[in-house]
Every structure is written in C-alpha cells, then in structure tokens.
Amino acid sequence: MIYYTLNNLLGQVGAIFRWHGILLDTPEPWQLGFQDAASPVMEEVIFLHDQIMFILTIIITAVLWLIVRALTTKHYHKYLYEGTLIEIIWTLIPAAILVFIAFPSLKLLYLMDEVIDPALTIKAIGHQWYWSYEYSDYGSDTIEFDSYMIPTSDLNNGDLRLLEVDNRIIVPIQTQVRVLVTAADVLHSFAVPSLSVKMDAVPGRLNQTSFFIKRPGVFYGQCSEICGANHSFMPIVIEAVSLDKYIHWVANWSAETD
Structure with missing residues (x-):
C-alpha cells in the first residue's frame, strides 16, 4: 500500500512537470534519476527501479538500526546474536524479498523481448x-x-x-x-x-x-x-x-x- 501511494505521489509530481512543459528527454548536469519515459517499456523500467529502491531503503534502515543498537547497547537480547530462530528469520526474509523482486523483473525482461509485428x-x-x-x-x-x-x-x-x-x-x-x-x-x-x-x-x-x-x-x-x-x-x-x-x-x- 505504501509503495503504491509513493508511486501515485511521484506520478502526480511528474504530471505537474509535464503540465508546465518540463520533460527530461535529455541528460542533465548532475542528473541522478532517469530521463522521462517516452515508451511503455521505459515506464515499466522506472516502476521497477522505484520498487527496488523502496525495498532497499527499508533494508538499509533496518540493518543500520540493528548495527547501531548492537554497538551501543551493552545488554542486548542474546537471540539477536545467535540462535536457530534468528538464523531462520534472516534466511527466509531475504529469500522472500528476492522473490518479490524477481517476479516484476522477469515480467519486464519478457516484455522487452516480446516480438510485435512492426509497422x-x-x-x-x-x-x-x-x-x-x-x-x-x-x-x-x-x-x-x-x-x-x-x-x-x-x-x-x-x-x-x-x-x-x-x-x-x-x-x-x-x-x-x-x-x-x-x-x-x-x-x-x-x-x-x-x-x-x-x-x-x-x-x-x-x-x-x-x-x-x-x-x-x-x-x-x-x-x-x-x-x-x-x-x-x-x-x-x-x-x-x-x-x-x-x-x-x-x-x-x-x-x-x-
């Protein structure tokens, strides 16, 4: 839900720029993002990028928080250092994340390779x-x-x-x-x-x-x-x-x- 809300917000911002006639169809100095999409495939590429960046932000935040807590807290829960439960958790969660990324990635890959009768x-x-x-x-x-x-x-x-x-x-x-x-x-x-x-x-x-x-x-x-x-x-x-x-x-x- 949060992902789709962010996508809608980004879409509205993009619509504002397009309404004012501002389209990034050329490389810009110090540009960090993509150029504006002019084809359906490029739109899907940007959506996949935004989805992965959203997931990466959550992962980096969670990992940094755990590292900081482990370094600054003397009395930390022992199961966060070792144990069967934590081993299962940090194996299953990355596997689920990879699956969540793989399906839209494969969809985009086949979309890019799709052969359509050209005009x-x-x-x-x-x-x-x-x-x-x-x-x-x-x-x-x-x-x-x-x-x-x-x-x-x-x-x-x-x-x-x-x-x-x-x-x-x-x-x-x-x-x-x-x-x-x-x-x-x-x-x-x-x-x-x-x-x-x-x-x-x-x-x-x-x-x-x-x-x-x-x-x-x-x-x-x-x-x-x-x-x-x-x-x-x-x-x-x-x-x-x-x-x-x-x-x-x-x-x-x-x-x-x-």
Whole structure:
C-alpha cells in the first residue's frame, strides 16, 4: 500500500512537470534519476527501479538500526546474536524479498523481448564514427542517409553539445517501430535512454530491438560501446512526430531523390 501511494505521489509530481512543459528527454548536469519515459517499456523500467529502491531503503534502515543498537547497547537480547530462530528469520526474509523482486523483473525482461509485428522497420548501421540509417519499407523508394554529429562551432542557440546531428531519425508516434542494428567495422551500441533502447551493433550480424513512442518529442542517445577514438562523438537523435508529419517527411524525401 505504501509503495503504491509513493508511486501515485511521484506520478502526480511528474504530471505537474509535464503540465508546465518540463520533460527530461535529455541528460542533465548532475542528473541522478532517469530521463522521462517516452515508451511503455521505459515506464515499466522506472516502476521497477522505484520498487527496488523502496525495498532497499527499508533494508538499509533496518540493518543500520540493528548495527547501531548492537554497538551501543551493552545488554542486548542474546537471540539477536545467535540462535536457530534468528538464523531462520534472516534466511527466509531475504529469500522472500528476492522473490518479490524477481517476479516484476522477469515480467519486464519478457516484455522487452516480446516480438510485435512492426509497422515500420529501420536499419541502423554503426560506423567509425557515425550512424547510417535505411528505411526499406517503401519498395524502390528506400530512404538512406548518414547521421553525423554537428561540431560545437556549428551549433545554434539552444542546441545540445555532442548530441545534435545533421540528419535525425524521424518516426511516427503511437507506432510500433523495429530497428535492425548492425555495424560496418567494429562493435557499436545503439542506445536511447528515454525509450529504454540499447542494442549492440555487431559486424556481420543483425540484432533487433523495437520501441513504441507515446508522445511527440526529440530523444537523444549515444553509442554505448567503446569503438575507438571518436566513440563519444556519434550521437543518436530520434524525432517523434505525428503520422501526418511523418507521411509529409517521407513524401518530401522521395521527391528530393527523384
């Protein structure tokens, strides 16, 4: 009951921030928490994290209290030092806690691996040191482009250093998107925290991940596998737009390439 009350309170605080237009879709200086969730899977990740942190707070408080009492009290109950009963208690309670954590963790694990028929497939290819993307669902009108980081000297006011790219991935909201991830040279990793997406890019192998974006926005990620000297200079930017805007973008791209 206390856990769900805290979750509701956190949800209300989050709703207040969203009502004021404040969404943490980018990393912040000295950030300790997650970025705001933009997909159902990321919401579940945050819920599991909050649940485990709540349990950890209770455990740490109880253990510290027992340690302090044991160190500061001369006449302490002997069964708290040794005995069959205390051995049974501190074996069963951790086992019950692990079971309580394991079930939602397994649920989330299978949710992340669930294969859903995608409405859109994008191929992401990691290079040293940039990403290239292919939209191959449109027959002969395949959309292909490279995505390079914008140098600091070319940034405009409000742009994010080391995170902006010249060509963003454009996807529609409320749509199941599959991403096929591979690499052309060395190991890379395609990762976008707000969407709970992280998939290794292995040369000669196709890995698959997917996401479902619930709201419009611009979501930032980076290569998460050390891949060489410019590893930290190959960001990922996904822009989620309405279906009408996405269709307009595809039509414009096709017209430019004809």
